[in-house]
Amino acid sequence: MSTGSTGAPATGTGVRAARAVLIAIGVVLTGVGAVVFVAGVPVRQWPGVLLWLAGAVVLHDAVFAPLVLLGTRLLRRAGGRLSWGGVAAVQVALVVGGALTLIAFPGIRSQQLGARNPSVLVFPYGLHLALAWAAIGIVTAVVVVAIGLRRARRG
Amino acid sequence: MLVLVRSALASPARHPRTAVVIGRLLGLGFLVCFGTGLFSHYLQNPLPGMAFPTRPASLYRVTQGVHVVVGTALIPLLLAKLWTVYPLLFRWPPVRSVGGLLERAAIALLVAAALVELATGVANTYQWYPWPFRFRETHFALAWAIVGTLAIHIGVKLPVIARWWRRSRSIAPDGALLPVAEGEGDLRPEPAASGLTGLLQRRIDRAAVPPAAVSRRAVLAATGAATVAVVALTAGETLPALAPVNAFAPRRLRYGPQGLPVNRTAAEGGVQRTALDPAWRLELRGPERTAALSLADLRAMPQTEAGLPIACVEGWSTQARWRGVRVRDLADLVGARDRELLVRSFARGAYSATVLQREFAEDPLTLVALELNGEVLHVDHGYPARLISPARPGVLQTKWLRSLEVR
Numbered sequence: 001m002s003t004g005s006t007g008a009p010a011t012g013t014g015v016r017a018a019r020a021v022l023i024a025i026g027v028v029l030t031g032v033g034a035v036v037f038v039a040g041v042p043v044r045q046w047p048g049v050l051l052w053l054a055g056a057v058v059l060h061d062a063v064f065a066p067l068v069l070l071g072t073r074l075l076r077r078a079g080g081r082l083s084w085g086g087v088a089a090v091q092v093a094l095v096v097g098g099a100l101t102l103i104a105f106p107g108i109r110s111q112q113l114g115a116r117n118p119s120v121l122v123f124p125y126g127l128h129l130a131l132a133w134a135a136i137g138i139v140t141a142v143v144v145v146a147i148g149l150r151r152a153r154r155g
Numbered sequence: 156m157l158v159l160v161r162s163a164l165a166s167p168a169r170h171p172r173t174a175v176v177i178g179r180l181l182g183l184g185f186l187v188c189f190g191t192g193l194f195s196h197y198l199q200n201p202l203p204g205m206a207f208p209t210r211p212a213s214l215y216r217v218t219q220g221v222h223v224v225v226g227t228a229l230i231p232l233l234l235a236k237l238w239t240v241y242p243l244l245f246r247w248p249p250v251r252s253v254g255g256l257l258e259r260a261a262i263a264l265l266v267a268a269a270l271v272e273l274a275t276g277v278a279n280t281y282q283w284y285p286w287p288f289r290f291r292e293t294h295f296a297l298a299w300a301i302v303g304t305l306a307i308h309i310g311v312k313l314p315v316i317a318r319w320w321r322r323s324r325s326i327a328p329d330g331a332l333l334p335v336a337e338g339e340g341d342l343r344p345e346p347a348a349s350g351l352t353g354l355l356q357r358r359i360d361r362a363a364v365p366p367a368a369v370s371r372r373a374v375l376a377a378t379g380a381a382t383v384a385v386v387a388l389t390a391g392e393t394l395p396a397l398a399p400v401n402a403f404a405p406r407r408l409r410y411g412p413q414g415l416p417v418n419r420t421a422a423e424g425g426v427q428r429t430a431l432d433p434a435w436r437l438e439l440r441g442p443e444r445t446a447a448l449s450l451a452d453l454r455a456m457p458q459t460e461a462g463l464p465i466a467c468v469e470g471w472s473t474q475a476r477w478r479g480v481r482v483r484d485l486a487d488l489v490g491a492r493d494r495e496l497l498v499r500s501f502a503r504g505a506y507s508a509t510v511l512q513r514e515f516a517e518d519p520l521t522l523v524a525l526e527l528n529g530e531v532l533h534v535d536h537g538y539p540a541r542l543i544s545p546a547r548p549g550v551l552q553t554k555w556l557r558s559l560e561v562r
Contacts (some may be wrong), residue, residue, distance in 0.1 A: 015313055022310030026261070030303030033296050037257060040292030048287035049271075056270035057263065064234075065241050076363055084365040088373035099231045099381035103277065103389060103403050108404075110283035117420045117535070119411035123541055128402045132388075144322055 083151055086144040093140040097133050104129040157245045158348050162359045164242040167367035170332045171340030172325040177236045178316075182305060184229045184268070189302050191222035195468060196295055198548055201512065208532060209518045213474075214544035216466035219548065220393040221471025226276050227389055229469050231381035233269055235374070241407050243341055258311050265304035266276045275471025280469045281405045301306040315340040330368030375412065392471040406471035412533040415465060415475050421534040424502030426555045432532050437523065437540055438558035448485075453525060456480045461520045467549040477543045479524035482516050482559065491561045493517060498542055501557040510552050510562070516543045523556060 042050060072092065079087035107125035117119040158160070195218065198207055208214060215327050250256040272294065279290055286293075309316065319325050327333055335343045348356050378477045391401025391408060406416045420426045429435070436447040459481050466472035486492045496511040515521050521544035525532060532538040537554025544552065 011505040015317065019310045019313045022306045025346035026303045026306030026308075026310060028303070029299055029306060030264070032304055033299030033301075035301060037293070037296035040296060045293075047286040050208045052271050052275075052286060052288075053264075056274065057267045059511055060234075060237060060266075060270060061241075063228065063245060065238070068238065072166070073163070073362065075481055076365070079363060079365065084369045085366060088369050088376070091373050092377040092532075095231070095377035096381045096384050099234075099385050100388065102230060103227065103385050104484065106278040107403060108403065108559045109285075110278075110281040113283065116282060116423065117417050119406065120418070121405055123402060123404075125403060132402070135251040153158055 083147055085147045087153075089140055089143045089147065093136045097136045099128060100132050104132075109125065156187055156248045156352075158345065158352055159355055159359060160245045161242050162356045163175070164245075165345060165360075165364075165372040166360050166374075167332065167364070169239055169242060169342050171335060171342055172319040172332050172375060173239045173371065174340075174342070175319040175325075176375065177232055177239060181232045181236050182309065184225050184232065185301055187225050187488065188222055188229070189298050191218040191225075192295070192298055194218050195222065195270075195548060199551065201510075206514050207512065207546070209514055209520075209545050212462075212520060213464055213466070215548055216393065216464045216472040219466055219468060219470055220390075220472060223276075223280060224386055224390045224393070226273060228382045229269075229384050229550070230273050230277065231378060231385060233273060235265065235378040235381075239374075240342070246266065249473055251325060256420070258307075260368040261304045261307045261311075264300060264309055268300045268304070272297045272301060280471075282469075314338075323380075324400050326371075330371065330380060332367060332371055369495060369504075394468075404471070405469065406467075408471075409473050411473075412535050413475075413527045413530055415473050415527065415536060416467075416471060417535045418467060418469075419502070419554070421538075421555070424504070425554060426500075426502050427534065429501050429537050430555050435539050437485075437490045437556055438560075439485055440558060440560040441486070441491035442494075442561050444489045446488050450525070453480050453523065453540065456484060459519070459526075459547075461522055463520060463543050463545055465543075465549045465552060466547075472549075476528050477522055477524040478526040479522040479540070479543070480513070481519060482521045482523060482544075483519070485523060486516060489561075491559075494561050497558075497560040497562050498553045499557040499560065500553045500555045502555050504552065506550050510540065511544070511551075511559075515547060518545060520545045523559075 006100050025139055036103060037049075072091075082090075104125045106125070107121060108129070111125060161553060188535055195215070197205060198215065201207070210218075233449070275286055275290060278285065278292065280296075281461060283292065325333055337343075362448070364370075378411055385403075387397060388402045389404040391397035391399065392404035392406040393408070395408060401407060409415065411417050420429055436449055438454065439446040439448065457480070458478055461475055461477050462474060464472045464474045482496070483492060485521055486494065486496070493513060494516065494517050495513045497508060498511050499508045500506070511521070521542070523540050524537075524543045525540055527533065532541060540556045541554040542552050
């Protein structure tokens with residue numbers, strides 16, 4: 001980052017050299033990945049790995065991200081009535097709840113399939129997730145009302 | 156069409172500065188996971204000539220705890236990073252040069268590998284394995300692919316990263332992000348289109364957009380809060396300070412028989428009958444002599460107490476008090492001191508024979524444990540005798556011992 005403070009686009013020799021080194025290291029490390037993959041994963045499992053890699057990208061790019069976009073547009077439409085601070089609070093709440101849902105999901109699913117012994121999967125994950133969403137909802141409602149009241153008082 | 160998609164995706168927070176702020180945390184996190192992951196991998200599969208530190212005794216507890224906690228934190232960070240750069244997916248033309256094609260290929264591999272690595276990693280800690288491939292080998296190979304393509308990605312983007320690294324050069328006094336000039340990054344405002352596309356674009360743009368400062372702060376606050384939440388509510392399975400708020404982790408601190416979680420039970424190992432057989436003997440095979448010790452013989456030997464954690468590759472860990480016979484004292488009986496030992500269990504399946512490297516065999520805290528937390532070992536913890544040693548993964552702390560052998 002030697003050119004970071006000069007204000008000019010970072011295109012000096014130092015930066016060029018650093019880029020070349022990083023890309024070369026990256027190619028070598030990726031190559032190691034390919035070698036350990038070939039050495040460690042049986043050929044008959046390769047289609048499964050490829051399917052998961054492609055499936056993850058498709059799931060994110062074609063399902064998850066468009067849903068997030070849709071949610072954002074709907075929220076913004078409601079935002080006119082709510083104040084932008086209120087919209088932001090709701091957005092933060094949805095992201096936190098969404099992240100907890102992602103974390104809780106494998107617990108819920110694995111529990112359905114049955115835990116190996118009583119010391120694994122020790123919590124009722126579905127119940128905890130519902131409680132977390134309820135808590136997030138209450139806190140968000142309080143924050144949104146507080147923001148609205150403050151705005152109303154300012155006139 | 157793509158113009159409209161990009162217009163619809165426009166947000167003041169989708170900006171190179173956001174990508175840098177989240178990206179540097181993400182990059183650091185992946186490096187930490189890579190380092191701790193390599194350590195764990197080579198502890199279990201040492202290359203010839205490798206030796207490992209046996210102190211601090213909680214070393215593996217810390218490294219593997221960090222591996223799983225940071226890996227969990229990377230989930231919201233990765234999704235936030237992908238959200239920031241998502242409009243670039245719809246760039247037109249998709250590639251402009253051979254270099255550009257290779258760059259996009261590297262990014263595609265980086266994104267795919269990162270998503271699969273985190274998703275399978277988290278599911279694995281919950282012992283849910285819905286994939287049709289070997290976890291450990293795939294996790295290991297994808298880790299190399301991630302750090303490799305990450306280095307390529309950072310190399311390609313270095314000028315943009317440098318431009319937006321500092322806050323003072325990125326944010327206006329009112330809290331909004333500075334406009335992106337030519338050559339300063341890809342996430343630039345969409346130019347106005349003409350004709351029907353332009354008409355539709357103006358319709359999309361008419362929808363109210365939050366003030367830039369609010370948008371930027373909302374994205375950072377949401378990412379930060381989500382990261383803190385997933386860590387705070389799961390890390391208690393290894394961090395005592397967070398144990399009271401543990402709500403989503405697969406394990407609880409000190410929860411299980413004798414205050415310790417169990418991975419493989421005696422029933423799973425198929426050892427219920429053998430473990431309780433009074434004719435059980437621990438066989439010692441040295442270079443010249445062999446010995447067979449009964450439980451009474453082992454109890455008659457000098458006993459050592461050790462406070463050592465069980466630290467699982469899955470990220471949970473619990474400290475425990477152990478009492479038993481030093482492995483090096485047993486090695487002395489058959490002239491096997493200062494040697495690598497093969498540790499055999501009478502459980503079936505994976506890890507029924509593991510290698511105890513010389514430095515661990517010699518350590519005065521490495522025990523053939525007979526007691527746990529003041530009681531005779533529970534059968535699910537390896538009765539009649541199990542191995543316990545400092546700074547090693549739980550899968551190598553062999554239960555239901557059959558023999559210690561010089562290889």
